Amino acid sequence: MALPKDMRLKGHRTFNYIHKNSTIYYGNLMTFKVARSNPAILLTHKLTNTSNKFRVAIAISKKVSKKAVERNKLRRILQEWLLKNIQIINNHKPYWLLVNLKIGDFCYDKRRLLEDFQNLMFKSRLIK
Numbered sequence: 001m002a003l004p005k006d007m008r009l010k011g012h013r014t015f016n017y018i019h020k021n022s023t024i025y026y027g028n029l030m031t032f033k034v035a036r037s038n039p040a041i042l043l044t045h046k047l048t049n050t051s052n053k054f055r056v057a058i059a060i061s062k063k064v065s066k067k068a069v070e071r072n073k074l075r076r077i078l079q080e081w082l083l084k085n086i087q088i089i090n091n092h093k094p095y096w097l098l099v100n101l102k103i104g105d106f107c108y109d110k111r112r113l114l115e116d117f118q119n120l121m122f123k124s125r126l127i128k
Contacts, residue, residue, distance in 0.1 A: 001079070001080065007082075011042070017096075029102055029113060034096070034126065056096075058075050061100075077110055
């Protein structure tokens, strides 16, 4: 299941803001860029609910896998974990998260991928 629309990040201004104002956390398989939310940027997308909420974008490069099917499968795995554990995440903290997967041969190792994702969520203090 995909992330709800009020949890997604979109727009080049949003990503430029994250790249300039974020704290970077490095893992073995991915990197996290965490920035304080700035709802004023989202006003141009005509979103009705632009409050300070936790929002996520998962970026998977073609360098990870040339096949879109595999990239989408990885994205769905991470989004499913987020949806299952959403009550643990501090929704009252207004953060934006950009997840970038690194190049590697981990496409078929779901356990390693989720372990690294969970470790970075704890390391970035998005989950207590």
